[in-house]
Amino acid sequence: MRTIPLKLKQLQILTRRTPLDETEEKEKEKLTRGWQGELGFDKLLDTAVRGKEIYHLKDYRFKIDSGTETLKVASGMSEVQIDNVLIAGDRVYTFEVKNFGFDLIYGTKSWFFESGREYKDLSMQVNRQRTSLDFLIRNGGFNYDITSHLVFVNPSQTIYNMPNLENLLVPTNTHRRLAKICQPNRYDHGNIADYLNSRRLLKSMYDLPANVEFDELRTGVFCYQCDSVAELVRVNSYKYCCHSCTKEFTTFEIVSILIDELKTINEAWEISPARISAFSGGAVSSSTVRRYKRDRRLLF
Numbered sequence: 001m002r003t004i005p006l007k008l009k010q011l012q013i014l015t016r017r018t019p020l021d022e023t024e025e026k027e028k029e030k031l032t033r034g035w036q037g038e039l040g041f042d043k044l045l046d047t048a049v050r051g052k053e054i055y056h057l058k059d060y061r062f063k064i065d066s067g068t069e070t071l072k073v074a075s076g077m078s079e080v081q082i083d084n085v086l087i088a089g090d091r092v093y094t095f096e097v098k099n100f101g102f103d104l105i106y107g108t109k110s111w112f113f114e115s116g117r118e119y120k121d122l123s124m125q126v127n128r129q130r131t132s133l134d135f136l137i138r139n140g141g142f143n144y145d146i147t148s149h150l151v152f153v154n155p156s157q158t159i160y161n162m163p164n165l166e167n168l169l170v171p172t173n174t175h176r177r178l179a180k181i182c183q184p185n186r187y188d189h190g191n192i193a194d195y196l197n198s199r200r201l202l203k204s205m206y207d208l209p210a211n212v213e214f215d216e217l218r219t220g221v222f223c224y225q226c227d228s229v230a231e232l233v234r235v236n237s238y239k240y241c242c243h244s245c246t247k248e249f250t251t252f253e254i255v256s257i258l259i260d261e262l263k264t265i266n267e268a269w270e271i272s273p274a275r276i277s278a279f280s281g282g283a284v285s286s287s288t289v290r291r292y293k294r295d296r297r298l299l300f
């Protein structure tokens with residue numbers, strides 16, 4: 001199960017509750033594109049592994065003391081995030097997904113924009129993921145071959161000078177490559193799958209509270225099924241409706257969304273019936289929230 005990146009979720013909420021500046025809008029656009037790319041690739045990978053004896057770990061995050069790979073002294077823990085780890089055909093594969101809206105020119109040392117301006121070394125990012133995962137796996141007493149892939153998922157993107165490397169996937173070769181990779185395991189790899197899951201980081205050190213105060217936020221209740229930033233419209237005392245996508249929300253659903261919003265913006269914030277009611281802009285009374293809490297329909 002892949003969950004939406006916290007930063008993107010925060011920006012989706014803040015779009016409705018505070019003015020975003022240009023940088024934040026761009027960041028939201030970039031994160032949305034990346035998230036859609038990951039979901040799109042999930043569909044392809046899910047189809048390719050369906051019904052087969054294959055392990056698929058999505059959004060795999062772990063901590064590693066990067067110094068111990070090369071140095072005799074520790075140099076501090078760093079966090080590694082890999083979009084997809086696959087154990088298939090008795091081997092380990094990784095896939096880093098890129099949903100870029102711009103063309104790139106391939107280079108062995110670095111990648112470039114069409115203008116000639118240097119982008120960055122994408123191959124190095126993928127190699128670092130492979131080295132770190134290899135270190136983690138060896139640390140657990142296992143020995144596996146790892147192949148790391150860079151996957152470009154945007155069909156309208158062109159990669160110029162692209163060499164025919166096994167680990168570069170573009171929309172035109174993805175199906176064929178995945179079919180070849182997604183072979184059932186012949187041996188049992190439950191031990192390494194358990195080990196990797198035991199080392200999985202549930203919370204990233206990059207997941208931080210949004211830099212806003214509760215009092216600055218626009219109050220009200222909003223739709224997250226569509227892009228509308230307009231407040232939901234009250235139908236009756238139990239029901240609200242989004243005029244943009246026509247989705248209806250019960251008062252209970254609205255309260256659940258408000259709590260999720262508060263926790264997403266800043267998990268340290270105290271959540272109380274009075275605060276939820278204030279956050280709803282009066283759409284939900286604090287006595288209603290207290291009743292849900294008393295009936296144990298909501299836990300906070």
Ligand SMILES: [Zn+2]
Binds near residue numbers: 223226242
């Ligand atoms: Zn809507």
